[in-house]
Amino acid sequence: MADHILVVRGVRRVFGGVEALKGVDLDVVRGSVTGIIGPNGSGKTTLFQVISGMDRGATGSVMLDGREILGCRPYFVYQCGLARTFQLSRVFPQLTVLENLIVAARRHDRGARSRALELLERVKLEAYNEVLGSDLSYGQQRLVEFLRVLMSDPSVILLDEPAAGVNPTLRATLWDMVRHLNGLGTTFVIIEHNMDVISDLCQEVYVLSEGEVIARGSRRSVATNSCSRRISGSGAAHERFAA
Amino acid sequence: MSRFKALLSMFVVCVAAQTLSVALADSKEFVVGASVALSGKYARTGQEQLHGFQMWVDDVNARGGVLGRKMRLVHYDDESKPEVGAKLYEKLITQDKVDLLIGPYSSAVTMAASTVAEKHNFPMVSSGASSAKIWERGYKNTFGLYTLAEVYMDPILEFAKNNGLKTVALIYENTAFPRSVAAGVRTKATALGMKVVFDEEYGKASTDFSSMILKMKAIKPDMVIGGSYLPDSTAFMRQARENRLYAKIFAFAVGPGLPDFGKNLGADANGVMGNTQWEPELKIPGAGEFSKKYKAKYGHEPGYHAGGGYGAGQVLEAAVTRALSVDRDKVRKALYELDIVTTFGRFKVDGTGKQIGKPAYAVEWINGEREIILPKDAATHDPVFPFQDWSKR
Amino acid sequence: MLSKHASLASAAVLVVILAVAPAVLGEYYLSFLTQLLMMVALAQAWNTISGMTGYVSFGHATFFGMGSYAAALLLPLGVPWWACLIAGALVALALSVPLGFLTLRLRGPYFAIAMLGLNEVARVFVTLWVDLTGGGSGITLSPELLPSLTTSYYTMFLIAVAATVIVAAIYHSRFGLELRAIREDEGAAEMVGVNTTRDKLAAFVLSALIPGAAGAVLVMYTSYIDPAAAFAPAVNIQMIVMVMFGGSGTVWGPVLGAGLVMGLREVFWAEFPAAHLMLLGVLLLSVVLFLPGGLMALFTRRKLVRPEVAAGPQERPDG
C-alpha cells in the first residue's frame, strides 16, 4: 500500500442545479507528481478550489496527511502544508516582488527575507526585488506566484495550468524548479489540459470529465484508455491525447 | 513637488493677509463679534439674522456710534455646527479681541458657544436661542433675548382652553428646540386641565407624516400642536389636507411665523396658527420703521430673526451706554439691570440671564396674510376660530 | 518613500512644535489645532482599516459618536475626564468586535454602505433612548467638569500621535504587510496563509479605538453633544477626504491631508465665506482626478528598478 499524502473521497459540489463535481476520488502518493487533465469545464479548477478551501460548499472528504481539511479555511489549509497557484496569476499588484514573497512565509519565520532573496536569485529575478507585482510581465508574475507558495515549505503544491501564457525559457525554469523540489520530496498536483506539458513529469494522471474521474493511471495507460478517447472528441484535446 | 509648493505659498500668503488685516484695524472703534449660520441647516435664518446685525451697526454709526466710537461687526460662518461655533467664539474672543459678543443662532450652537464665553467670563447676548436648558447650567454670561421655547404655545393653549378645547395632539422634531417647545406644551396643557392625547417625536429627515396623521385621525384631537421648523410644518399641513385630518386648531412653532409658510402652502395656510418672536406689525416703538428700512435694503419683509439680530445690537448698545465702557464686568452688570424696550420688544432677564420680560406672540394666517392674534393688546386681527374644514374650502 | 531619516526628523520637528504650541499660541489657534489634531487622529483611524485593507468604511463616525456619548454620560457622574476618555475608547472597542464580525464579511460597496447604515442605526438608537441620552435634546456638560483647553489640546495631541504611531508600526510590520495583501487580493492572501478574518477584525478594532477616544475629547471641548453632531455623516466624509488628500495607506498621508484640508478650509473660509465649501469640492475633485495617490505621491519618487526598461526615472503614484 502506497503512502498517500492527499486522499480525496466522494467530493461533490453543486452550483444551483448543476453538479460540477459528482463524487471525485483522488489518491496522491507522497513525493509524486500527479496530473489532472480534462477539457474545459470538467471540474478541474473546482476540485482545486475545494481542496484548497477557497470553495467550502462541497461535501465528501479531503484528507491531508490523515487530517480532514474539507471545509477548513484556505489560510489554515496553507498552514497545514498545502499550497496552490491560480489559473490566472494573482500576484499582489501594489506589493513589491519581495513583499509578495515575504507575506507568504510563515508568521514567525525570521529567515523569510533571506529565503525570499535566495529563491529570487535561483530564478534570476533578483534584480526585480523592489519592482511592484503589477509591473512584471505575465510570465514573471506566474513565476513569482510559484515562488510565493514555496515560502512556507509546503508538502503538497497544487499548480493550476502553470505553463499557460509562459514563454519557453521561463517554462523551463519552472519545470526545473518542480523537478528539483520533487527530488527533495515535495508532492505536486498539476492541472493541465495539454498532456504533453506534463507527460515527462507525472507519475500518475487522472482524467476528469464532467465532474467525474473517468480514468486514472500512468500517462501511457491513460492515453490509450478508451474512456479518454471518449472525452477527447474536441479537436484540440484529441490532438494532444494522440500525441 | 512644485504643485505642493504652490499650494503652500498660497496658504502662507492667505494667512499673512489675514493677520495683516487684523493688525491694521482701527483701534478707536468697538468691535462686535458674532458667529452666524451661513451654511448648514440654519443658513436661511442665519442670513436674516446677519442682516439685522448689519443694519444695527449701520444705524449706530449713522448716529455717531456709542460713547463716541464707531461699531464694527466681525462675523464668521459656523455652518450650523456646535463644534464650529465653539471654535469661532474662541477665535472672536482671543484672536480678534472683540469688545462685545452676540450669540449664534439655534439652541444647539448656543450651548457650545456659551461655554466658551463663560470660560472667558465674557457676557454674550444670545439672539437666536430659546431653549430654557441654556439657562439651567448656572452660567453668568449668557443673556437671552428670545421668548423661551417653553412658553411659546402658552397664549394659543389659553385661547383653546377658553374656547372649550380639551384634547391636544403634540408632535415635535427630535432636536433641542422643538423638544423644549413640546415640554412647555405638556406643562401648560396639564396646568390648564387639558389632555395630551397624542405625543410623538419625529426625526429631522422625516418629511412624510401620512402615517402619523392617520393615527391622529383615529384619535380625533381638538387641536394639533407642532414643535417644528418651516419644512416640517409645511409638509404636515399639506399632508393633513391630503389625508383630511381635521382639528379646531393647528398651531406650529417657527413655520407659520415665516413668510415662506404662506408661499409654499398657498391657500392651505389659512387658519394655521403659529407663534412668533416678533412681527413688523407689532406695536413696538421702532418696529415699523425698522421693517421699512429693512425692506428697502434687502427687498423682503424682515422675519423675526432679522428683528432679533437688530434687537440684540440695541441691547448691547444700551448696556454699553449704561456701563459707560465695554469693560466685561460693567457690561454684564448693566445687562442684568437693563429693563428696556427695543425694536424687538422688552428686554429683561432674571438672575440666570434668562429672558422673562418678552411675551409670546401668536400669529394666524388669515386670507393669505400673517396676522398677530394674541396677546390682545398687540393683535392686528381677531383670531379666526375654529379651523375651516377641508371639505368646506 | 520618504527616506527613513527625513521621515523621523520631520516627525520630531512636528512633535516639538506641537508640544510647545500652547505656550506660544492664543486660544483660538489652540482650538483650531485641537480640531486639526482630532482630524489627524480620525484620518489615521480610517487609514488603519480602509487605507490598509481597502475596506472603505463610510461609518466610522459610529465609534466617534459612541465615544462622545460614553464620555458625556460618565462625566456628570463624577468620573474623572481621563477615565471618561478611556471609557470612550473601550465602548468603541466593545462595539467594534460584533460590528466587525457582522460587516467585514461584506466586500466593496456592500461594506461601505453597511457601515453607513450602522452609523444611522446608532444615531436613531441614541435618539430614541431618551431616558439615558436625553434624546434629541442632547447632553450639556457644565464647564467646571471639563478639562481646560490646554488639557484637551494635549490629550488630542497624544491621541493623534498614538494613532500615527499605530499606523506607522502596522505599516512596517508583518501585520501591515498582510493587511496590504488583503487590500490587493483577499482570496490570494488567504491562500498564502493570511488569516484574513482575524487580521481584518484586528485592524477594524484598532481603527475604532481612536475615534472613540477622540469623540470623548471633543465632547469635553464643546461641552454639548446631540445625536446629529455625534453621528454626523459629514465626519465620515471628512476622514475619508483627508486621507485621500494626503495619500491613502501611507503613514504621513493622513497627517498631511488633515493639516492641509483644515488649513485651506480656514483660509478659504476667511476669504470666501460664501463659497468656501464649494472651493473645497473643487479641490477634492482636482486631487481625485489629477493626483490619485494623494499629496504623498509628490514626495514619493520610486526609482524605476525594472532592469530591461532603461528609461529615466518617472513618478509613480504610491497607493
Next chain:
Amino acid sequence: MALFEPTILLQLLIAGLLTGSLYALLASGLNLVFGVMRVINIAHAEFMLLGAYLAWVLYVYANVHPLLSLFIVVPAVFGIGWVLERTLIEHVVGRPLLTSLLATYGVSIIMVNAGLLVFASDFKSVPQLQGAIVIGELAISKPRLVAGVLAVILTFAVYLFLEITRLGKAVRAVAEHPHVATICGIDVQRIRMLTFALAVAMAAAAGVMLTMIYSFSPDTGADFIQKCFAIIIIGGMGNFLGAFYGGVLLGVVEAFVGGFGTTQWAEAVAYLLLVLVLLIRPTGLKGMADVK
C-alpha cells in the same frame, strides 16, 4: 385599536406604495449607473434637486406647471448628465471604488453649495395639484398619486428600453461585460454617457414631482441619497428592477412602521432592513450573483 380598520390599512398601503414608487424611480437610476459603470454616484440626489429647482424656477418665473416642465427639465438634465459624464465621470470609471465615490462626492459638494449661493437655503415648494381625491373614507393625495403613477410609468419605460431596444441591450451588455461589449463593436463610452444621462434624468423627473409634495432646500439631498443606498443594497446592487422592488418595499414598510410604531422608527427601518438583508443575503434581494 382603530388602526386595524381595513380603510386605514389600505390608506397606509397606498401611501407607502406612492412614496415607494418615487423612491424606486430615484434608486433605479442610481443602480443603473452602478450596474453599468461600477460607480456609486453620491451626487445622484443632487440631480433630483437640480430637477426640482429647474421646475421651481419655471413655475415662479414663467408660471409653467410642474407636469409640463417635466418635458423641459428632464431633457435638460439629460444633457447636463451627458456632458458631465463625458468630462468628468468617464475619468473615474474603472478606477477603485473610493475614487469614484470621492469624485461624485466632490460634484455633490459643488452642486449643494452652488445651490446655496443661487437659491439660498430657503425651503421651496410649488403649490400645484394640491389636495386629495376622496373616495368614501379613503383620501388619496393628488400630487402623490400623479407622482407615484408617473414614477412607475417612467421606471418601466426605462426598463422596457433596456429589455427591448438594441441600444438598451447594448447598455446591458456593457453592464455584464464591458470588455466583451467592446469587442462586439459597442461604443462603450457612448453607452456610459447614455446611462449616466438617463439615470440623472430619471432623478430629475423625481425631483420635478417632489416640488409638489415636499419642501426642499439645496441640502435636502442627503436624506434621499442615504435612503437610496439602503434601497439598492436591499434590492441588490446593479440590478435595475431590484432597486425598483427595494424602493417600493421601503416605502410600504416605512408607512406601516410609521403607522403602527412611530415615524422615528420608520426612519430607522431603512437601515435596519439594510443590516438585516446583509446578514441574511449579502447580495440583496436580486443581487448581481443572481443576474449572472
